[in-house]
Amino acid sequence: MIEIKVLGSGCANCKKLEQIARKVVATMNVDAQVEKVTDFNQIAEMGVMSTPGLVINDEVVSSGRIPSEEEITEWVTSANES
Amino acid sequence: MSNIISTITELLSSGFGNLAAYLAAHVLLCLLPAFYIAGAMTALIPKEIVTRYLGRNTPKFISYPAAAAAGFLLAVCSCTVIPLFAGIHKKGAGLGPAITFLFVAPAVNILALTYTGTVIGLDLALARLILSIAFGIGVGIIMALIFSKEDAEHDKKTDAMFKGQARMRPAAIGFLLLLVALLIVGTFQIAPLKQVYLQFDLPIQGADRLQEFLYALVPFDASRGEEGVTVQGAVLIAMLGLIGLASWKGLENIHDGFNAWTWIATGLVGLTLIFASLGLSPQAGYVQVLLTGKFFGVLFSTLALVWMLRFKLTQDEIRDFLWETWKFVKQIFPLLIAGVFAVGIIRGLIRPEWVQALAGSNTILGNFIGVVFGVFMYFPTLVEVPIAQMFLDLGMHRGPLLAYLISDPELSLQSILITASIIGKLKAWVYVGWVALFSTLAGLLYGAWVDGTSIWLVAGYLAAFMAFLFVIFALIEGKKKTASRAG
Numbered sequence: 001m002i003e004i005k006v007l008g009s010g011c012a013n014c015k016k017l018e019q020i021a022r023k024v025v026a027t028m029n030v031d032a033q034v035e036k037v038t039d040f041n042q043i044a045e046m047g048v049m050s051t052p053g054l055v056i057n058d059e060v061v062s063s064g065r066i067p068s069e070e071e072i073t074e075w076v077t078s079a080n081e082s
Numbered sequence: 083m084s085n086i087i088s089t090i091t092e093l094l095s096s097g098f099g100n101l102a103a104y105l106a107a108h109v110l111l112c113l114l115p116a117f118y119i120a121g122a123m124t125a126l127i128p129k130e131i132v133t134r135y136l137g138r139n140t141p142k143f144i145s146y147p148a149a150a151a152a153g154f155l156l157a158v159c160s161c162t163v164i165p166l167f168a169g170i171h172k173k174g175a176g177l178g179p180a181i182t183f184l185f186v187a188p189a190v191n192i193l194a195l196t197y198t199g200t201v202i203g204l205d206l207a208l209a210r211l212i213l214s215i216a217f218g219i220g221v222g223i224i225m226a227l228i229f230s231k232e233d234a235e236h237d238k239k240t241d242a243m244f245k246g247q248a249r250m251r252p253a254a255i256g257f258l259l260l261l262v263a264l265l266i267v268g269t270f271q272i273a274p275l276k277q278v279y280l281q282f283d284l285p286i287q288g289a290d291r292l293q294e295f296l297y298a299l300v301p302f303d304a305s306r307g308e309e310g311v312t313v314q315g316a317v318l319i320a321m322l323g324l325i326g327l328a329s330w331k332g333l334e335n336i337h338d339g340f341n342a343w344t345w346i347a348t349g350l351v352g353l354t355l356i357f358a359s360l361g362l363s364p365q366a367g368y369v370q371v372l373l374t375g376k377f378f379g380v381l382f383s384t385l386a387l388v389w390m391l392r393f394k395l396t397q398d399e400i401r402d403f404l405w406e407t408w409k410f411v412k413q414i415f416p417l418l419i420a421g422v423f424a425v426g427i428i429r430g431l432i433r434p435e436w437v438q439a440l441a442g443s444n445t446i447l448g449n450f451i452g453v454v455f456g457v458f459m460y461f462p463t464l465v466e467v468p469i470a471q472m473f474l475d476l477g478m479h480r481g482p483l484l485a486y487l488i489s490d491p492e493l494s495l496q497s498i499l500i501t502a503s504i505i506g507k508l509k510a511w512v513y514v515g516w517v518a519l520f521s522t523l524a525g526l527l528y529g530a531w532v533d534g535t536s537i538w539l540v541a542g543y544l545a546a547f548m549a550f551l552f553v554i555f556a557l558i559e560g561k562k563k564t565a566s567r568a569g
Contacts, residue, residue, distance in 0.1 A: 009164065012409050020337065040168040040504055049169035050129055050162050064129060064162075065402060066337060 002032040002079050003058070007043045008051030017052040017066050024072045030080055093427045099300045100426025101419065102311045104468065105319050111268035111358050111380070114351060116196040117414075119261045121407025123192065126258060126399060128248035129156050129166070136174045146222060149179035150215045153186030163187045168504050177505065178226030181513060184501065185218035188491040193414070197467045198487065200269050202474060209484055209531075213524040217488075220548060221516045229509060253394040260387050267379030268359065278361070280373040289313050289364035314362045321354045333408040336401055344404065348391070352384045414463050421465030429472050437476040444481035444529030449522045452482035456489030457518065466490045481529015489521035523547065 004021055008014030018036060025032045037043060037055075046055060050064035054072070056079050062071070132155055135148035149170065156162050163184070171180035188194075190211050199207035267275060293313050300311045311319075328350055332343025359380040361372030391400060441448040461469060470487050474480070493514055502510035531540045 012413060016337070040164055040500075041172070043165055044168040044172045047169075047173070049133065049166045050156075051165050065125075066405070068337065 002030060002056065002076060004032055004034045004076070005037050005053075005055040006034065007037045007046065007048050007053035007055060007063075009038050009040075011051065013066055014052040017054060020066065020069055021054065021072060024069055024076060028073060028076060030076060032076065093430050095300075096430045097423045097426035100429070100468075101423045102300050102315070102319065104422045105315070105322060105419075111355065112196050112200040112265065113193075114355060115261055115265040115268055116193050117410050118351075118407050119258070119265060120191070120193050120410050121405075122254075122258050122261055122403050123155060124162070124406040125402035126254040127155055127250060129162070130248040131250065132156060133166070133170075133174075136170050136179060138174060138176070140175060142178075145175040145179045146182055146219045149175065149182040149222065150186045150218055153183045153218065154190050154192075154215075164500055164504075167501075171505060176226065177229055177509070178222040180222075180505075181225045182218045182222030184513075185221050185492065185517065186214055188497075189214035189218070189488055191463075193410070193464060194467070194491065196265060196269070197464055198470075201467050201471050202483075206480060206484060206487070206528075209524075209528045210487055213484070213528065214488060216544065217520040217524060220551070221513070221520055224516060224551065225509070225513060228512060253390065254399065257387070257390050257395060260383055260390065264355070264380065264383040264387065267376055267383060268355070275375040275379060277375050278372045279375065279378070281371060283365075283368045283370050285367070286364075286369045287367060289369045290366050292316075293364045312362075313364050314358075314360070318354065318358055321350065321357070325350045325354060329408055329411070333404055336405050336408070340401070348404070352388060355384055356381055417462035418464050418468075421461060422468050425465075425468045425472050429476070432472075432476060434476045437473060437478050441473075441478045441482040444479050444526065444533055446522065446526065448479060448482040449485040449525035449529065452478075452484075452486035452525055453489040453518050453521045456486045456521070457493045457514075459490065460494040460496065461490060463491070479529055480532045481525045481527075483525070484528045485521050485525025488524050489517065492517050492521065 004025065006014065006018045006021055008017070014036075018034065021034050025034060043051065043053065046053070046060060048060055048063045052066065053063040054061050054067065054075075056075050061067075061075050129152075132148055132152040135144050136152065140148070152166065156166065167180050167184050170183060171177055174180075195207050195211060198210060296311045296313065296316055325347055328343050328347035332341055332345070332347045336344060356377070359374075359377045361374055361377070363370045363372070395403070440451050456466075466487060470483055473486070474483055498510055498514055501513065505513075527540050527544060530543075531537060
């Protein structure tokens with residue numbers, strides 16, 4: 001199973017990213033779980049200094065911006081294959 | 083009964099009047115470009131440009147100014163402030179620079195500065211900028227000294243996250259500079275921009291009658307610093323509404339791709355800016371059009387921006403830029419409108435004598451009252467500015483006004499709680515105490531300058547105060563070291 005974490009508080013970009021991530025997971029139909037991390041100490045621990053951050057299977061794939069659906073699809077695909 | 087109704091009607095019309103005057107007069111040429119600059123700063127400046135100076139091994143004399151610069155350049159949005167603060171504190175330069183960043187960020191963001199400059203005055207905006215940076219570094223150093231022991235113990239792991247080496251593309255820098263140029267020609271009241279270079283008459287009937295109708299509809303009292311709504315202002319308010327509508331359709335779902343509305347919204351903004359920079363005066367039977375330096379400045383910078391947007395920026399940059407801008411507008415603008423409306427109503431209820439008695443002169447008490455008001459009242463971003471203007475009109479001295487303007491965005495219950503969750507309750511409340519002290523002091527110093535004290539004397543006071551603090555802390559540090567050696 002793929003673990004996807006969206007890092008960020010309730011800010012607009014973070015909600016947007018969560019929404020896009022859930023959409024990608026739903027359309028790809030993969031076994032994945034989307035989780036929201038809001039605790040800033042945890043976020044800092046992962047080395048992310050600007051939200052929203054996206055973590056797939058414990059690897060930070062993007063931070064400080066909203067990646068496009070295609071990008072997320074690509075990351076999830078490669079995580080699914082490995 | 084009829085008395086109460088007439089009072090309520092009067093208050094409501096005062097609220098609407100204030101709102102209409104604000105939208106027509108202040109918003110366009112300063113706030114629209116400022117929102118775009120804020121969006122461009124968030125989307126186009128990679129944070130590594132500054133954060134690489136915030137690592138653990140950077141010398142203090144670089145990391146503190148870098149933290150202040152980060153506050154100005156990167157922290158337009160709370161999305162960046164809190165995570166960056168947590169990051170600097172836990173993994174990077176430590177508590178001191180993190181506090182400097184936290185102090186500077188809300189006080190000097192580009193939107194607040196521009197707005198303060200246009201509504202209240204450039205001197206106050208500059209005082210807000212300079213004193214916030216000076217005191218931000220001061221508070222950071224003090225906090226680092228008070229808590230030096232705990233600070234040494236924090237996370238000793240790698241500072242790899244501060245090693246990034248991103249650069250800004252020249253096109254992105256150019257775009258940002260053009261936006262700043264647009265803001266400057268749009269808001270600065272200097273002679274070459276006010277000079278009329280061309281004028282002509284348009285045969286439009288009835289504009290003068292519409293003008294009289296608008297003045298009657300939105301009554302205003304020029305002696306109290308109020309402004310009425312002009313015909314041009316009314317057209318601009320309508321255009322703002324259209325922009326809002328087009329943006330909702332074109333920018334809300336920009337992550338699904340651009341659509342026609344995206345370009346309509348962007349084009350409308352350009353047209354609105356150019357129209358706002360025209361000088362129009364309605365006369366009987368015709369409208370006189372004045373083309374000033376401001377008009378040509380706005381026209382050329384808008385055209386240059388459109389050209390860059392079309393040919394120089396990448397798709398991703400444009401999308402991020404438009405999205406961030408729209409996000410700020412959506413987040414801040416509705417609250418600002420509600421706030422301005424409320425200020426218009428409240429202004430009718432507060433008696434000038436109260437304000438004058440409490441903070442009419444530059445005293446320690448007056449400044450402290452400004453700070454206390456700022457801490458306990460929480461206003462959304464930018465709303466503190468119309469509130470400050472209301473106090474100014476009601477007779478508040480500019481010193482206490484600055485004290486209020488620095489402490490209000492700095493401290494609110496919400497931000498104190500978030501800060502406490504990252505650095506702990508004790509540190510957070512010590513920080514609050516220092517911010518209150520420094521805001522009071524900032525007001526006093528600026529107030530002294532307004533009252534005629536020479537700028538060098540004010541700078542001297544500032545330097546003497548800082549030196550005094552450092553001597554005290556150096557003494558405490560020395561004692562601690564002797565004690566630990568003895569024990």
